Amino acid sequence: MAARLEGWRRTAVSAALVGLTATVALYANRHLNGDIYWLLAAGREIAANGLPASEPFPTLNEGRAWENQxxxxxxxxxGLERLGGLTLVSLAYSFVLGLSLLPLLLGxxxxxxxxxxxxxxFLLPLLVAVIDPRAAGFSLLCFSLLVVLVDGDRRRWRIWLIPLLVALWANLHGAFLVGLVLFALVAVGGALDARLGRRAESFPGRFLLLGLALPAMLVTPLATGIFDYLGALRGNPLLPELTFEWDPTWEHPALLLAIAALVGFAAYLLRRLPPxxxxEPVLVTAGFCALALTATRHLIWLGPVAFYLLRRIGPPGRIAVSRRWSLPALGGSAVLxxxxxxxxxxAPNERxxxxxxxxxxxxxxxxxRLAAxxxxxxxxxxxxxGQAVTIDGRFENYPAEELRAAYDLLRGERLELLRPWGIAGVITSHERAVEPLSRRGFRVERRSEGSLLLTRP
Structure with missing residues (x-):
């Protein structure tokens, strides 16, 4: 009876925290950005015509290789949008973020x-990195699953699921490489601990599984072309200028507090261990702190890493608490x-x-073509x-010079591109573009939400 009560309490706590996380994510996502609309357009194209080999959209990238895994x-x-519109998309996505917590709690x-x-x-505020509906939310869920699976010394059969998880992950989002980084750090750290006698046993199959996980990431429509995609993503110097998520974290001192907090949490747990x-935990912490310094988008991984540390070296205890606390929290989430x-x-669109x-x-x-x-x-x-445009949100599909020129055009610069690009309309927020464009025959057709629509008869 006591064991059953304990199980119910643990379940109630997990459900309450998952529900609260999903609710916070739902309310924090106050606006929809352009990422979700590119995903919807791509999903519609794939559902109608299958996986294309070349860019199907009428952008400057049309006809080039479609590097999309x-x-x-x-x-x-x-599919969610077809079933319940953008309301269901936002609701389901918030629960993807909430469910990302579940394997961490179970572990x-x-x-x-x-x-x-x-x-x-600690994890909750880091969700801002993936708060808008986007494919990266699935990466958070997959990474959380991996945090539990890499601990193969407890239930060794589970570790053999890792190559399957990597194969699935590679078809959901490009951040699967971060999962391989975690697995590699755990494998190397575990081997060092076993060699130094700091761990009673370590599963030697981790290195074999790491070798199996590497080809598993090729099970995508791109196959080996995925390396070209990843190279384009990391080789575009314009990305930090266009989107905050690619900014180096060290340029934002306030964000360094998240890294400092993880280091402090790891130090707290390690001090409680006898020598x-x-x-292994030191290596994993150092590796992900270094990764988080490279770009703000990588801060999101620190939350699951905190749970990895807790699972690996945290003091034993009970997650169960009285249902007088957990059930009202779960009920409050349902009401909200x-x-x-x-x-x-x-949620409305961003202005x-x-x-x-x-x-x-x-x-x-x-x-x-419409420049926008x-x-x-x-x-x-x-x-x-059916409307041709210059660019969309898949920055990695465009050479840096082409991206720069597309944005220069919106400021009334690089007007020599109007003819070769076939520009007949412009949506821009730059008032200074009106005068140079008007000299080329454009006129302001409408103003709204801080932007202008200019067309040329």
Whole structure:
């Protein structure tokens, strides 16, 4: 009876924290950005015509190789939109983020509730990196699963699921390489601990499985072409200028607090261990702190790493608490989700997407190519699929010089590209572009949401 009660309490705590996480994510995602519309447009294209070999959208990238391996995520988002519109997309995505916590909680069920809540509180604000509906949310879920699976010394059969997880992950989002980094650090750290006698046993099959996981990532439509995609992603010097998530973290001192917090949490747990202390957690912590310094988008991995540390070296205890605390929290989450559905759904678009102007273009297409920012281009692909645009939100598909020129055009510069690119309309937020464009025959057709639509008769 006591064991059953303990199980119910652990289940209630896990459900409450998952529900609270999903609810926070739902309310924090106050606006939809252009990423979701590119995913929806890609999902619609794949559902209708299968996986294309070349870029199917009418952008400057049209006809080039379509380096896109995240087709499963695109189909998932498109299917959700068909079933319940953007409301269901936002709701389901918030629960993807919430469910990312579940394997971490299950892996920490024999740890003290105080440390578990500390790790959860640390993870929660880091969700801002993936708060908008995007394929990266699936990477967080896969990474959380991997955190539990890499501990092959407890239930060794589970570690053999890792190559399957990597194969699935590679078709959902490109961050599967981060999972391989975790696995490699755990394998090397575990081997060092076993050699130094700091761990009673270490599963030697980790290195074999790491070798199997590497070819598993090739089980995508791109096959070996995935390396070209990853190279293009990391080789574009313009990305940090265009999107905050590619900024080096060391340029933002406030964000360094997250790295310092993880180091402090690791030090706290290690100090409670009797010597000799294992090297594996130190190696994993150092590796992911170094990774997080390279770009703000990598801060999200620190949350699951905190749970890895808790699972690996945390003091034993019980996650179970009285249901007088967990059940009201779960009920409160359900009420808040109901309020969101009744009064707030769906989340509006970001103002910078110029939704009103996009709807005008949908009703009255421009006879030629429309120059627009990347997010607006993605929205146009979804709302007005026949309208040719300059670029969309898949920055990695465009050479850096082409991307720079597309944005220069929106500022009224590089006007020599109007003719070769066939530009007949412009959506821009730059007032200074009006005068040079008017000299080329463009006129302001409409202003809305801080942006302008200029067309040339």
């Amino acid at each position: 995240q087709w499963l995520a695109e189909l998932a988002f498109y 920490s069920r024999n740890r003290r509730i105080g440390e578990v809540l500390a790790a959860w509180a 000799p202390r294992p090297l 989700v109901s309020v969101w559905l009744a009064a707030l759904a769906p 910078k997407l110029a939704t009103t102007l996009v709807e005008q273009v949908r009703r009255h297409p421009v006879d030629g 920012p990347a997010g607006t281009g993605s929205l146009l692909l979804w709302r007005a699929p």
